[in-house]
Amino acid sequence: MATDLHGPVSARSDTAVRVEGLTRSFDGRAVVDGLDLTLRAGEFTALLGRSGCGKSTLLRVLAGLDRDITGTVLVPKRRAVAFQAPRLMPWKRVWRNVLLGLPDKPERAVAERALEEVGLGERAGAWPKTLSGGEAQRASLARALVREPDLLLLDEPFGALDALTRIKAQQLVAELWQRRGCAVLLVTHDVDEALLLADRALVMRDGAIAYGTPVDLDRPRTVGSPEFAALRSRLLTELGVAEDAAPAEAA
Numbered sequence: 143m144a145t146d147l148h149g150p151v152s153a154r155s156d157t158a159v160r161v162e163g164l165t166r167s168f169d170g171r172a173v174v175d176g177l178d179l180t181l182r183a184g185e186f187t188a189l190l191g192r193s194g195c196g197k198s199t200l201l202r203v204l205a206g207l208d209r210d211i212t213g214t215v216l217v218p219k220r221r222a223v224a225f226q227a228p229r230l231m232p233w234k235r236v237w238r239n240v241l242l243g244l245p246d247k248p249e250r251a252v253a254e255r256a257l258e259e260v261g262l263g264e265r266a267g268a269w270p271k272t273l274s275g276g277e278a279q280r281a282s283l284a285r286a287l288v289r290e291p292d293l294l295l296l297d298e299p300f301g302a303l304d305a306l307t308r309i310k311a312q313q314l315v316a317e318l319w320q321r322r323g324c325a326v327l328l329v330t331h332d333v334d335e336a337l338l339l340a341d342r343a344l345v346m347r348d349g350a351i352a353y354g355t356p357v358d359l360d361r362p363r364t365v366g367s368p369e370f371a372a373l374r375s376r377l378l379t380e381l382g383v384a385e386d387a388a389p390a391e392a393a
């Protein structure tokens with residue numbers, strides 16, 4: 143029943159991800175249901191959707207962590223994923239966590255370079271439990287970056303951070319994306335976060351991409367502009383959230 147069609151996207155190098163007719167069911171219920179999705183190389187896409195609509199399920203498929211699917215999924219070989227929880231092994235120092243699972247046992251210096259990129263160079267030798275929430279999340283980002291991904295998958299990576307740390311982490315991801323030039327798919331339930339960061343915002347509903355819009359706003363972006371407000375209003379409507387009733391953490 144599993145159709146494993148993961149493979150490199152080589153036919154067209156301007157395409158980072160191509161998904162056609164993807165279906166993933168749990169106990170006979172299709173959570174992802176005939177989903178089509180194309181991501182361009184180097185593009186930053188935000189994926190919005192109500193809690194339980196299948197965002198994480200889709201991300202796990204794109205990451206290659208779930209192959210019990212039907213349909214076509216073409217993704218780059220070099221891909222990395224970071225989740226809401228940093229998922230660091232407590233018994234390994236930070237730099238070893240960054241290198242975890244990489245082939246050929248790279249040297250500590252490789253981890254240190256990635257940690258420096260996220261502003262954590264000095265904590266390479268620390269134990270995970272001594273890191274703050276924001277630092278642990280940056281270590282998790284370093285672990286993704288060290289894989290030099292063509293596709294970076296982020297599943298609500300800032301969801302557990304306090305407001306200020308979250309803003310810093312968002313800025314860091316924007317910088318890293320601009321420097322690295324990889325395609326990014328950011329799952330978030332925060333419309334403002336999507337509009338601050340992404341080239342394109344998608345809304346997932348009923349197991350498929352129900353709505354998509356380019357985010358043609360100059361960077362750096364501010365939440366206050368009329369264009370920003372118009373896009374936010376439209377996306378909230380697509381999410382089925384009344385604007386005046388929408389808290390920042392609406393899910």
Ligand SMILES: Nc1ncnc2c1ncn2[C@@H]1O[C@H](COP(=O)(O)OP(=O)(O)O)[C@@H](O)[C@H]1O
Nearest residue numbers: 168169173191192193194195196197198199200
């Ligand atoms: N391993 C699993 N077994 C059974 N049901 C699952 C499993 N993973 C996810 N689901 C169900 O699939 C639906 C979508 O989950 P998920 O992709 O995590 O949603 P989201 O990330 O959008 O909040 C939910 O109803 C969830 O309960």
Ligand SMILES: [Mg+2]
Nearest residue numbers: 197198199297
């Ligand atoms: Mg999720």
